[in-house]
Amino acid sequence: MSGARLFGPAWLTEGVKEALLQALVALILAVPLIGLKTVQEPGGLGLQTRWPAVAIAVACVFVGRLLLVIARHVWPPRPKAAQSPVVAARIRRFVRLLGPAAIAFALLLPFLPFADRYVLDVSILVLTYVMLGWGLNIVVGLAGLLDLGYVAFYAVGAYSYALFAANFGLSFWACLPIAGALAATFGILLGFPVLRLRGDYLAIVTLGFGEMIRVILINWSSLTNGPRGISGIPRPDFFGVPFNPSPAPDASAFHTLFGIAYSPIQRVIFLYYLILVLALLTNLFTLRIRKLPVGRAWEALREDEIACRSLGINPTNTKLTAFAIGAMFAGFAGSFFATRQGFISPESFTFLESAIILAIVVLGGMGSQVGIVIAAIVLIGGPELVRELEEYRMLAFGGLMVLIMVWRPRGLLAFREPTIRLADFDRTARARSEPAATVP
Amino acid sequence: MPPFAPAARGGNEQPTALLKVEHLTMRFGGLVAVDDVSFEAPDAGITAIIGPNGAGKTTVFNCLTGFYKPSVGRLTLSHPRRGPLYLERMEGFRIPQVAGVARTFQNVRLFGGMSVLENLIVAQHNELMHASFFSLAGLLGLGRYRRAEAKAVERARYWLDRVGLTARADWDAANLPYGEQRRLEIARAMCSQPVLLCLDEPAAGLNPRESSDLNRLLIGIRDEQRIGILLIEHDMSVVMGISDKIVVLDHGRQIAEGEPRQVRADPAVIRAYLGEDEDEDLPPEVARDLARDGGGA
Numbered sequence: 001m002s003g004a005r006l007f008g009p010a011w012l013t014e015g016v017k018e019a020l021l022q023a024l025v026a027l028i029l030a031v032p033l034i035g036l037k038t039v040q041e042p043g044g045l046g047l048q049t050r051w052p053a054v055a056i057a058v059a060c061v062f063v064g065r066l067l068l069v070i071a072r073h074v075w076p077p078r079p080k081a082a083q084s085p086v087v088a089a090r091i092r093r094f095v096r097l098l099g100p101a102a103i104a105f106a107l108l109l110p111f112l113p114f115a116d117r118y119v120l121d122v123s124i125l126v127l128t129y130v131m132l133g134w135g136l137n138i139v140v141g142l143a144g145l146l147d148l149g150y151v152a153f154y155a156v157g158a159y160s161y162a163l164f165a166a167n168f169g170l171s172f173w174a175c176l177p178i179a180g181a182l183a184a185t186f187g188i189l190l191g192f193p194v195l196r197l198r199g200d201y202l203a204i205v206t207l208g209f210g211e212m213i214r215v216i217l218i219n220w221s222s223l224t225n226g227p228r229g230i231s232g233i234p235r236p237d238f239f240g241v242p243f244n245p246s247p248a249p250d251a252s253a254f255h256t257l258f259g260i261a262y263s264p265i266q267r268v269i270f271l272y273y274l275i276l277v278l279a280l281l282t283n284l285f286t287l288r289i290r291k292l293p294v295g296r297a298w299e300a301l302r303e304d305e306i307a308c309r310s311l312g313i314n315p316t317n318t319k320l321t322a323f324a325i326g327a328m329f330a331g332f333a334g335s336f337f338a339t340r341q342g343f344i345s346p347e348s349f350t351f352l353e354s355a356i357i358l359a360i361v362v363l364g365g366m367g368s369q370v371g372i373v374i375a376a377i378v379l380i381g382g383p384e385l386v387r388e389l390e391e392y393r394m395l396a397f398g399g400l401m402v403l404i405m406v407w408r409p410r411g412l413l414a415f416r417e418p419t420i421r422l423a424d425f426d427r428t429a430r431a432r433s434e435p436a437a438t439v440p
Numbered sequence: 441m442p443p444f445a446p447a448a449r450g451g452n453e454q455p456t457a458l459l460k461v462e463h464l465t466m467r468f469g470g471l472v473a474v475d476d477v478s479f480e481a482p483d484a485g486i487t488a489i490i491g492p493n494g495a496g497k498t499t500v501f502n503c504l505t506g507f508y509k510p511s512v513g514r515l516t517l518s519h520p521r522r523g524p525l526y527l528e529r530m531e532g533f534r535i536p537q538v539a540g541v542a543r544t545f546q547n548v549r550l551f552g553g554m555s556v557l558e559n560l561i562v563a564q565h566n567e568l569m570h571a572s573f574f575s576l577a578g579l580l581g582l583g584r585y586r587r588a589e590a591k592a593v594e595r596a597r598y599w600l601d602r603v604g605l606t607a608r609a610d611w612d613a614a615n616l617p618y619g620e621q622r623r624l625e626i627a628r629a630m631c632s633q634p635v636l637l638c639l640d641e642p643a644a645g646l647n648p649r650e651s652s653d654l655n656r657l658l659i660g661i662r663d664e665q666r667i668g669i670l671l672i673e674h675d676m677s678v679v680m681g682i683s684d685k686i687v688v689l690d691h692g693r694q695i696a697e698g699e700p701r702q703v704r705a706d707p708a709v710i711r712a713y714l715g716e717d718e719d720e721d722l723p724p725e726v727a728r729d730l731a732r733d734g735g736g737a
Contacts, residue, residue, distance in 0.1 A: 285579075292578040292585070293568040296554075300562045303551035310505060310545070311632050312537030313565050418555035422600075422609035425593055 015069030019062045026061035030054045091415040095370045102373060106276055110269045120268045124275055124340065126380045128333055131279035133360040133372040134286060135329030140358065141367035142286075142295065143322035144302025146203045149190070149210025150357050153183040153327035155217060155349035157334020162230045162344055163223070172236050176335050183331025184324040186213075191323035195316055198305075210354050217346040229345025236271065236339045243267040271340050278336060282329045283369055289325075291419045298322050299419075356380075363404060365411025374412050378404070457518070458483040458668040459504075459636055464513035466499050466692075473499040475692040476512075481636070481685070483520075484666040486658060488679045491689035492712060497672045498546060500689070501638055504670070505543045506532035517541065519635060537566050542634035544625045546641050546672075552614030556605055556624055559613050560596035561589075563631035568592055592631075599627035603657065619650045623657075630661065636668045637661065643675040651675055655682050680704065688712065 035054040038045050109115055109123060132154065139147045157179040164170045164178055194205050217224045224230065237243065238254045245262045247253035254270075255262040289295040297318045300308050305315055338344050360379055364371030378400065386396045404412065457480035466474040474496040481487040489497045502508045504515060504527060515527035517539050525539045535541050551559050561568070571588030572578040578585035600606040603623035608616060613624060622642060629637055639658075643651040659682055662669055673679045679686065679700070686703040688696040690712040696703050703709055 288579055289575065292575040293565050293572055294575040296558060296562050297565055299554055299558075300551045300565075303553050304549050306507075307545070307549040307551065308562075309507075309533045310536055310543050310549075311563050311565060311628070312533055312535075313562070314533050314537075416553060418558055418610060420557055420561065420589075420593070421555070422557050422593070422597070422606075425590075429590065 011069075011073055015066060015073075018069060019065035022065045023058050023062040027054070027058045030057045088415050091413055092417065095368075095413065095415075099370055102370070103280070110272055117265055117268060120265070120272050122381060122384050124268070124272050126376050127272070127275040127279050128337060128340075129357065129360060129376040129380045130373050131275065131282050131333045131336075132330060132357045133364065133376050134279065134282040134369065135326050135333065136357050137361050137364075137367065137369070137372060138286060138289075138298070138329070139322050139326035140361050142290065142302065143298040143319065143326075145194075145319060145322060146199065146206070147323075147326070148203045148207040148351075148354055148358065149213070150206075150326070150330060151349045151351070151353040152190070152210040152213035153186055153330035154334040154337065154353065155213055155346070156183045156186050156327075157331030158338040158344045158348070159217065159224060159230070159334075160331070161335035161338040162233045165234045165339075166230060166232065169234075171240070172234070172335070172339055173239070176332060179335040180328040180331040183334065184328040187323040187325075187327025188320050190327075191320040195319055207351065207354075210349075210351060214346050214349050217349070224346075227346060229343060229347070231343040233338050233342050233344065235267065235342055236274065238270055243270070271336075275333075275336055275340075278332055282332075285325075285329075286369065294318070294321055296419060359401075363401070363411055365408075365414035367416055368411065368413040371411055371413035457481060458485075459670070460514075460516040460518070461500075461504075462514045462516070464500065464503060464515065465511050466496070466503055466508060467511045473692050474503070474510075474689075477687075477689065477692075477694045479687045479694065479697050481668050481670055483518075483668055484662055485684040486662055486669045486671060486682050487685045487687065488671045488673055488683040489687045489689060490673060490679055491695075494691070495689040496692040497689055498640060499692075501543065501640055501670075501672060503528070504535075505541055505638060506530060506535040517636065536632060536634070540633065540635040541638060542629035542632045542636070543638040544622075544629055544640055544642060546644070548618075548621045548625050550613040550621055550625060550628070552612065554613060555610050556600070556613055556616070557593070557596055557609045559624060559628050560599060560631045561592050563628045564592045564595065564633075567633075595631055596627075599630050602630075602660070603627045619646050622646065623654075626657065630665075634667060636670060638670045640672045641674065642671070643673055643678045646675075648677075651678055654678065658682055 031054060034057055035050055037048045037050055039048045040046075106127075110120060115123075132150070136147065136150045139145050139150070160179040160182045161172070161175045164175045165172070170178070190206065190209050194202050197205055218227050220226070235243070238257070241252055241254050241257050243255075243266055244251075244253040245264075247256060253262070254266055286295075290299070297308065297313050298321075300311075300313065301315060301318050301322075308315055308318070337348070341348075356379060360372055360375045363379065364373070364375035382400060383393055383397050386393050389396050408414065459481040461480070462478050464474055464477045465472065477496075477500060479487070489500060491497055499508065503510045503513075506527065510528050513528060517525045517527055519525055519539060522538070527535055527539060527541070530539065536543075551562060554562070568585075568588055569575065572582075572585040575585075578589075597606065597609075600609055603620075603626065605616075605620060605624060605627065608620065613621065616624060622645070626637075626639065626642060629639075642658075643654055646654060655678055658669060658671070661667065671679070671683065683700050686696070686698065686700055687694060688703060688706070688709050690708075695708045695712055696706045698706075
């Protein structure tokens, strides 16, 4: 290709070569994907070829790549440090402003004019995933244990609520701790065999565990009703007062209690606040435990297990608490899921769910609480936003994810705030000791 | 479980050493990495373990700190409060936790993504867990945990001052220069309040000024904290300058033990280090066999 030098500088030659290579790859991909189309013919299926479309696609790739090369040459990308202090400070300021604003918005959302049934339903879904993301973040983000079977604990929580409520008539609030405890027990059950595994191996075993739970739910028909699932799960009531359009004369219902007209949206609003409170509790717990010995031990374990052992930290207990607590929050979320849906079946707890929750954690930036909220909105709310695109919806969704990974490869808000700062500690210690010092 | 034997020791014995290593042997399959090593490390003294590369020094450390289970041997730590503890019977993480043996690593192992201060707080994990009822008190915001944490921060600050890292307290540990990472690792080990500090090549990669600072720090730790220090080191200025006692290993065997002066003059040590050719007069096939055996051991 020595003659290619004739038409431009070396970088352009390289760029053309690169673009040609990409175009070739695109051609290989496009021939079967775009070039061939099966059509119904009288005698059966027939093949229709669409070579012009292939040519357009390949040309697009070639020109696009070339433009990208030129753009890179004209505006060379700035080398960016992974966690430069400037970026870190900017993220910290952003998070400090965004956190309270997001909570205020979430609290007011049901009363905003555009909040109809559809918006609230999507918001409830997003909040469920926010809670799951925050729960999984304890295991993956803090303790660094890659868990691909998180949905199993979600399923345990959902089924324990469904079974306890349907068979023993326990209320949602009585079932919530049971579901959490059962899920935590399953977390420990999973934790024991995987104590010695790390990284990829851990991921494989947890993946298998998630599938096992689902297969058990399908096959243990006498308990779980198999693939038909459990229906008629009691809907939530307002601390004992049902949402009932026409209550018996001597019983009360939510709307009679408050003396307002009945509206089906009242139950949805209650569900919305329920999951909001549950999610915020998860967040509060995580923020607190990070500053406690257990939380710091989790993070230390993520950083270096051998150093942990050399400091007398019990790796077994530390890992098991991470699994158990992470699973507990999934159990709570599962209970909520069951009461909201009124119907659960093993179909709801496939590997795809685990993958989505993990994607939320990774996309948000490991360990970043606000990042997880944004990622949940993008991943769960995003497909709803682009619903008009119909069959191109998943394409847009995939493109969005690629863009995010290019733009912020370590997650949207990959920034870790230290759990304690010497400067802050001094300030609070002084503030606390000063009044004491004035006392004679 | 370690036997918590009575603190009273045999009457007619000499004062027991802090650490007593007897017949320590470590085999990996057919390879004997450490072969029948016995030595004592005194309380409030610096004991250096030296030897050429591959002599088995780090293996001795790994046996002492519970990363390996010794094939043969007894490792007795005479804990000042808990009496004699047999390290070879203890589970890995209990050795630092119960016996108070802290260590550093040849390749620095810090919690890189955590801040310098956090590294030192994590080192006090067990004390803080105890103070916070396994973190429950902290979760509920009880004052008991706040006080324990304040104490932990003060201890951390003391060691930060000692190693000159106070100004870097809120940095990520991974962002520190190499020499400071080494010092932080020592500070972290000291924050766990050990009775025996095991340092695996603390002077590796340090410039002469840094290694003389290190000497001062180690002497300070020995004299003020009155704890035993076990040291693996190649830097002879460190070893000869501060050791009270030196143990020399070569190919897993112990070839000398004694004060620096004695060890320096020991012909076996000189041979091990300078590789004096003792096979010159042997017939060539015998020399070849010797060389092969030596390489395999």
